[in-house]
Amino acid sequence: MTDLSPIRRPARAVARRMRLQRALDAGTTLSVAGLGVAGLAVALVKAGAAVGAEAMPFLWAAAALPALGLLVGALRPVGRLVPAQRLDRAHGLRSRVASALEFAELPASERTPFMQAAIEDALAHASELEPRRAMPMRVPRDLVAAVGVGAGVAVLALLEVPERAPVEVTSQLSPLLLHADDIDAFAGGLDELVNDPDTEDEVRDAARRFNQLMEDLADRRLDRTEALRRITQLERRIAEGRTLDAEALRDTLAELGDDLRRASLTEAASEALRDGDAARAEQAMRELADQLRTEPPSRAELERLRQALERAAEERRSPEEIQREIERQREQMQRLLQREREKNQLSERERRLLQRRRRDLERLEREQQQAQEQQRQLERLRREMQQAAEDLRREMNEQAAESLDRGAEDLNRMAQQQMTEEQMQQLTEQLRQLREMLRRQRQQQAQNGQNGQQGQQGGGRGGQGRMDRFVLRARGQGDGEGVPLVMPGGQQGQGGQGGQGQQGGNQQGQGARALTPGGQGNAQLEIPGMGAEREGQGQGQGGQASVGPGAGTGHDPQMLDDPTRLDSTRRNIRVQGEQSEGPSRSEVILSAADRGFASRGYSEVYTDYSSHAEEVLETDEIPPGYRFYVRRYFQLIRPRDDE
């Protein structure tokens, strides 16, 4: 029996080395996965998503994976002849060892002499067999990856997660840039209120704040958000300071005036009250009290006065009624609010509605306070009137006069409040216009895609901005500088087009159109109300349509009149057109006049036009900005009382 151990031993050694190499390879490969799992666990712990105990399963898995790889690699079977073949290859033995081992497995009887010789030949070469040569151990193929991942996990474990410190975000001020004309349009508008000694402190304070706001805007110290915040703050302050409802007070005073009209002695007071002028009414009441003291009227007149005062002292609507109405409205609002609150998951629209109703409720409460205050004042006035009537009935004229004086005092207080209210309204209007201007400016920027290029506003904002500034000046709030004026006119210079009279600094100027149809090109242009200060070049060139480049800054050097001549408020200009054939401008104007020009004063049709415009605004789809323009236009052309 041939001893094959010299070749079997190295073959077994090769097999062991193969298993070891496989185990290391598999263990290293799975250790990469295990380290990945460990890294995940560490990351979870570091991120606070898991505590130590929760991360333990991950760590166990991370440790088990390489062990599993080692086990599988070590236990995986090696081919029967593979180690021998490796030995053959490594030593160049041409299958001697493998063949010998295979031949040796055959029964001796089946072995041929050549087989036996082959076995002996292999045994002869056994001394040179080196398992290390046949199976050299190498670095596991995934070792680098495992080391890399392990280092990464170690770094991750050593990393200290910094506490989240609130980062102070410094907001960069993006100043709101307004055109100088816009600033000028608002600046100084409330100086009268500030300087007037009769102005209530609250009003003066609000006016100062408004002026300060405009100064800040002019100095570019505010951005849009801050400007809007201050406008809102000021509006709220004004709203809180308003103690009475001017319209309601006016109505109530008018009712009192109607009652007092019955007596001739109170006619002046009645008229003042009906006009809603509390100050004039106070004066009339004082005069009546003086008259009662100095020149007592006849008994009949006194009787009529007493009856009138008694009637005026009667309350038309009790405070409880008003209170009940307010309460009813408030309850209704609260019911609505409650209903809204009961809904879960309010949509954005519902939330906005709820907020709006909450504001309505606050407004109602504020109005209620105003109404209560107003009611108390009226109550005092009525009591005085009642007292005066009682005194007159007892023929106690002196006491009646005193009661009327006290009533006059009440009216004085009301007059002051009324004035304050009007001033507050003025302030509110200014704030509203400023807010609207800011809104339009932003809209304009969004449309033009211009960021911070307010420098071009003068030219780019179009006619509306210019129109607003012009209108402000036309209402006496302008700065007296020239304004570019569009003068539509005929191409051939045959027609005359009425020009817009230029307004002086604080003059209440007005433009008028005087259209004289000219035959065959004759036209006469008459510009009444031409101020001493004139538009620059291009002004009044009837035949040329031109747009002024901007607000003028001085006098026309070709000005005909003496600028120091105070009585030079108007002049006539005659334009002589040339005789020529062709269509006459006058024909066009005549046809337009037939259809569109009204012979009635616009004050008579204003209401109809305004109502129609409102109706169209409500029914048609018009952008909100343009609705403002239309409403603003009708507000500006609203006929005044003296027109």
Add this chain to the structure above:
Amino acid sequence: MTEDTIDPKLLVERFHEDMERVRAEVGKMIVGQTEILDGALTCLLAGGHALLEGVPGLGKTMLVRSLADALRLQFSRIQFTPDLMPADILGTTVISEDDARGKSFEFRPGPIFAHVVLADEVNRATPKTQSALLEAMQEHSVTVAKTTHRLEEPYFVLATQNPLEMEGTYPLPEAQLDRFLLKLHVEFPSREELHQILDRTTGADTPHIEPALDRERILQMRKVVRDVAVARHVQDYAIRVLEATHPERPDAPEKVRRYVRFGGSPRGAQACLIGAKVQALFDGRFSASVDDVRKVAKAALRHRVILNFEGEAEGVQTDQVLDEILATVKEAKE
């Protein structure tokens, strides 16, 4: 002492020595071409025939002639031409007359009746003549006029063909190619070999080859070849290599699946294994190895693997396919 009782070590040693002598004698005339010479000897000792393919002038004929001279065997050379008839190579029956028997038919053997036959440019003969030769190669006998004439062993045919001049040739059919144990490619000699060729052939002295082996010894050596042991894993490797030449096999390499139309026949595996045995003896070993199989695999299979149209159109060589097979098929699964 018979061959069966002789120690294998001694047999292998003698075999090795004889082969060295033959190589040395042939080497007197032939420079280089050791692979061709080993291939031819392998065929001779394995009992097969060899097909030599190479361009003219590379010494194919000279190699065969030198080999025949070194083996002290009867040599005949047949130059195949299109007008060559089977009788021209097989022999014919003629009427002979002598005093004793009078007139009688007598078989005159053709040139095929030799131990070593060089069929030069075998692809130039008509298929009919080729078939006559190939039948003799397979059967080792010739039948003429209902009389079968045995060809004396060792019978060894070395056919040559020129791969360039294909005009007017009759390429051997696949079935007949299969009769050749090995197909050997004769390569162009190297520069050093060319120097030696010129030195030997242009000088005054002509080398003389002494016979190194006789017929009996060759037959003994053939028997020794058959006795060489082959382990199962070596045989298994030869089979797997053969299987890998079949494109329908799932483990066939990509090139085989793409370019091979038919794989090798079982004769291919036989050729591999018998060739491996001869190679083992050449190396003085008692058993064939996987490396021996690898060594003869290309020569044993290159004419048995038939390329498809795509392979031929793309100019793929069967050797490229076999190289990929040998690189793909592993010795054993680990």
